[in-house]
Amino acid sequence: MAEAISFMEPRADVLARRSTIVADLSDLLAPECLIHEARELVPFETDAFVSYRRVPLAVALPRTTAEVAAVMKYCHRYGIPIVPRGAGTSLSGGAIPQEDAVVLGLSKMNRILDIDYANRTATVQAGVTNLNVSESVSADGFFYAPDPSSQLACTIGGNIGMNSGGAHCLKYGVTTNNLLGVKLVLTDGTIIDLGGKALDSAGYDLLGLVCGSEGQLGIVTEATVRLIAKPEGARPVLFGFDTSEEAGACVADVIAAGIIPVAIEFMDKPAIEICEAFAKAGYPLDVGALLIVEVEGSEAEMDDMLASIVEIARSHSVKTVRECQSATEAALIWKGRKSAFGATGRIADYICMDGTVPLSQLSYVLKKTAEIVHGYGLRVANVFHAGDGNMHPLILFNANDPEDAAKAEAAGNDILRLCVDAGGCLTGEHGVGIEKRDLMRHQYAKVDLDQMMAVRAAFDPGWILNPSKVFPLDGRDAA
Amino acid sequence: MAEAISFMEPRADVLARRSTIVADLSDLLAPECLIHEARELVPFETDAFVSYRRVPLAVALPRTTAEVAAVMKYCHRYGIPIVPRGAGTSLSGGAIPQEDAVVLGLSKMNRILDIDYANRTATVQAGVTNLNVSESVSADGFFYAPDPSSQLACTIGGNIGMNSGGAHCLKYGVTTNNLLGVKLVLTDGTIIDLGGKALDSAGYDLLGLVCGSEGQLGIVTEATVRLIAKPEGARPVLFGFDTSEEAGACVADVIAAGIIPVAIEFMDKPAIEICEAFAKAGYPLDVGALLIVEVEGSEAEMDDMLASIVEIARSHSVKTVRECQSATEAALIWKGRKSAFGATGRIADYICMDGTVPLSQLSYVLKKTAEIVHGYGLRVANVFHAGDGNMHPLILFNANDPEDAAKAEAAGNDILRLCVDAGGCLTGEHGVGIEKRDLMRHQYAKVDLDQMMAVRAAFDPGWILNPSKVFPLDGRDAA
Incomplete structure (x- = not known):
């Protein structure tokens, strides 16, 4: 992988005290709640943003709030970085550790x-x-x-x-x-x-x-x-369009009309093909873009809302409208959508951006996204929460080719800048993490970041909590 | 009025520089945007929480963000307190000034x-x-x-x-x-x-x-x-009960069933009588408590939701169910509710608490509220957002009798403590302001307030913005 994102230098003093730190932590936690053997630390070296890896100093898996507090009090006293971790599914590298950090995993607190x-x-x-x-x-x-x-x-x-x-x-x-x-x-x-x-x-x-x-x-x-x-009933409906632009314009008009379905999911042609091959969800393969619109409520209410949406879709030359006929079919439709990332992972490596844009910019941003990715000689599949304007372009590349990987990262950054410039923001739901840390300057002025860091300092003046994330590594002195 | 709430001592150094400050501000603002004559300052001495009054040093009414910034930069440099003000309708004293403060009014920024x-x-x-x-x-x-x-x-x-x-x-x-x-x-x-x-x-x-x-x-x-x-249609429906306890239990069951109408408003007998006398809204006068439940959507959807609510209401021995028959009638029903405070003000002075409680505690808190107020020999009317658990007991008293006023404040404080002890909080929508400032310790531990003040210090280290509000006056050193 290209190492485009720089990491903080691990603190030599902390690394030098590793065995003392492990011994101290073992006073606070039961043996099964503390991982420190090199081999056993490896599973914690990254998260779902697999581009970067760092093996942590130790992993604490407390069972109670009191144990969490004891670990934090200890780390705070000695200035040891802490990287919190849930299931490690972060797509932005939010749970990627650093070599001088104790990973604080919450997996044993599952009641x-x-x-x-x-x-x-x-x-x-x-x-x-x-x-x-x-x-x-x-x-x-x-x-x-x-x-x-x-x-x-x-x-x-x-x-x-x-x-x-x-x-x-x-x-x-x-x-x-x-x-x-x-x-x-x-x-x-x-x-x-x-x-x-x-x-x-x-x-x-x-x-x-x-x-x-x-x-x-x-x-x-x-x-x-x-x-x-739970609603009385729920019904996903498929709307197929010839082009992504038409599908995007349809979404914008639905929302502008004040109609709020439960979900409006968008898939472009590559995404439809990938998901259909994997899940056999019954998606139409003769369309250029697909919307999954879910309505819910009583039968009458669903009929009413659907009628309004169909009318708007017709004004955007919708090609296919298909209501599902059974609960099994509905489950399949969602299975196809929800497995999009996994299905993509079977055919290529990918990174997924989640810039969010005002709905009026949806068609424009889709078009420019394709231009950007193709400009790098790569492929893109779009599958995302269209009703929220929350884009998820999946940039496909070959992780074994460092040049390809660097291109994918560069394309991703260009797309996020495009989202911000279109009046949107860097992330709708995946967080900044490590992935978008250095792009924060594109969205925010220095005064904005300084104010956020001042708030951070009101909680963590020693900057020990997940320190490599969210803010660019340089320019932190202001806080 | 009893002066139960203490104010910050005005800073002598600021008061001594009054004429210089006014002259400096007049360099930043057009003459019609700066009020400093004693007589003209009086309308700004309080807000809708009229129990306390302080005439401010001056009132700035900037027309642009740049003018707001200029005034703030000036006040910041010289440590002059600023009290922001919208329309002065705060029920918790959020806009009450202090003698050494510049009131920063936004009324000219109305585009x-x-x-x-x-x-x-x-x-x-x-x-x-x-x-x-x-x-x-x-x-x-x-x-x-x-x-x-x-x-x-x-x-x-x-x-x-x-x-x-x-x-x-x-x-x-x-x-x-x-x-x-x-x-x-x-x-x-x-x-x-x-x-x-x-x-x-x-x-x-x-x-x-x-x-x-x-x-x-x-x-x-x-x-x-x-x-x-806007929804396709909306329909307020009146549900009359013999007792407040039954009405409260009905609300709790509606919400527990997962039904979310647009609004569930509650009026007890005194509130019904006061509002009906003022607005002639057609409220039933033979019930002990009234719910105004508004449903919206298509006719079918409203019918469905109402049927579920009526069923729950029957299980609480509802006495009257009345759907309104026309838009005029609907408007009258809401006029009655929305004029509750004004109508109350015609018959007595009052203070209105807005503690919020978990819905399961609604009946209990209503019963205890009556006991508290009657224990002080005062009367209470309840008219509030029941679906949110957002109580509004109006404690009626005679503002010309200092003893009566002190009793009303004491009863109000007792009610807010009751709300917190029932798992709720001091305020649902009116804010802390001056009114509930000293009760914050009842809701929060010292560490909670210290953390809030640390956040505050990250924005306003000099503590010049609305300084008398939200936090108890003593114990601020920690921030």
Whole structure:
């Protein structure tokens, strides 16, 4: 791989004290909760943004908030970097460690603590998987709305760190819109509770600030999330168009008309072919772009909303409109969409950008994205949350060819700059991580970044929490 | 009035320089944008929390963001406190000035800058009234969702400062859920842009942090808000119960069932009588408590949702169910509700608490609230956003009797403690302001408040922005 992204120099003093640090940590954690053998550390060297790898100094897997606090208090005292980790599914490198860091993994904190239907809330430990929350309440007719494609593996703690989204967030919002409270361990080991089961809290919205802060303000050990009642019915409908531009314009018009389906997912021709070959979802192969629009509610309500959407689609020369006829067919349609990344990974290496743009810019950005990637001699597949303007171009390349990899990274950066220049932003749901750290200057002025870093310093003045992420490595002195 | 809430001592050095400060400000602002004559300052001495009054040093009414920045840069340099002000409708004293402060009023910044239906956004100056936003897009079938009872007067800037809500926020969320971006002037006059028209932004959610920060982190001069399409139809329905406990339990069961109407408003017997006498809304007078439940959507959808709600209401021995028969009747029903505070003000002085509780605690808290107020020998009327658990007990008293006033304040404090102890919080939508400042210790531990103040210090290290509010006056050294 091209090493286009520079890493912080590991601190020699910390590396030199490795055996002492491991011994000290072993006083705080049971043997099965501390990993320090070189061979056993390897699985923690990267995350789903596999382009970069660093083997950490040690991995702590505490079982309780008190153990998390003890580890943090210790690391804080000795200035040892901490890299928090949920399931390691970050697509932006948010969980990639550094050699002088203790990885603080939440995987052993995986209990559901409280289901409260009267208040429509669930309180869970940070290591509970996203899907597990929904499954725990499914039989009673409820679900947890944010649904990243990695929901089988990814954790609520990781979702909070990245403010994760998913296909169904068009109607229900992303993590921050479904989060009511957290237990947060501050950098010095102090434990605070933010938010709760009630509507709002007096004072500053530190809960909202922590959501999406990529583990830099503290470590979330428990979360209270909103439960939503399952709709009476739900129906995904396929809309095929000749071109991506027409499909994009259709999405913009649907949203501009004030219609909010549960989901509007977009696939271009390469994405349709990749997903259909993998999942046999029954996608039409004779179209240039496909929208999966999901409506929900009563039969009458779904019919009403669909009629309005079909009318708009017709004005954009829709070629195919296909309602699914059964629950099995609906599940297949979603399986195809949700396996897009995995299916792509079978045919090529890829990186996935997640720039987000105002909907009025969707067609323009799709067209320019293709030009950019083809200009580097690479291929691109687009499969994304169109209703939110949250693009996911998958740039295909050969990871064994460093030149190809460098081209892919360069194309990705060009696309993100394009999104920002079109009035959008670098990330809709994957976070900044390491991947987009150096592009933050393209989206933000120095005063903006300085203000964010000043806020960070109010939580972590020693800059020990996930230190390589979010902000460019140089220019941090201002904070 | 009893002066139970202590104010900061005005700084003698600032008061001594009054004439110099006025002269300096007059270099920055046109004559009609600077008020400094004693007589003309009086209208700015308080806000809708009229219990306390302080005449400010001067009032600046800038017309542009650049003028706001110039005033702030000047005040920052000389350490002069700034108290931001929208329309002065704060119910928690958020806009009450102090003698050594420059009031920074946004009333002259009242232009709508951009209506963008393609992206469903409106960008407005901070002094635009809440209702004006909705009215500007109404003919095209859109509206801005948060609807405080003061929406005719209150400004978007003030709404952002207090994270204001309203009756229709049960479905659509409060200000923070409908805010996409702001232009913010920092304490030293630096101008930054947070958020924008696209879904999300990379980095920390400073936008969410600023929303509800009561003017302490910077001054918002422009805001981009979400526009929502008007529903096909909307129908308020009256549900009358014998007791408040039954009505409260019905609300809890509706929400627990996962049903989300647009609004569930609650009125107890005193509130019904007060509002009916004023608005002739046609409320039933033979019930002990009334719910106004608004459903919206297509006729079929409204029928469906209503049927489910009626079934739940029957299980709580509902006495009266009355659907309104016309748009006129619907408007009257809402007029009655929205004029509740004004109507109450005609028969007595009152203070209104806005503690918020988990819905499962609604009946209990209503019962205890009555016990508390009656224990002080006072009367209470309850009219509030029940679906959100956002209570609004109006404590009636005689403001000309200092003893009565002190009792009302004491009862209010007892009620807010009750809300916190029931798992709720001090404020759902009115903010902390001066009113609940000293109760913050009841909701938060010292470490929680210290962390908020550390964040505050990252924006305003000199503590010049709205300094008397939100945090108890003592114990600020930690920040």
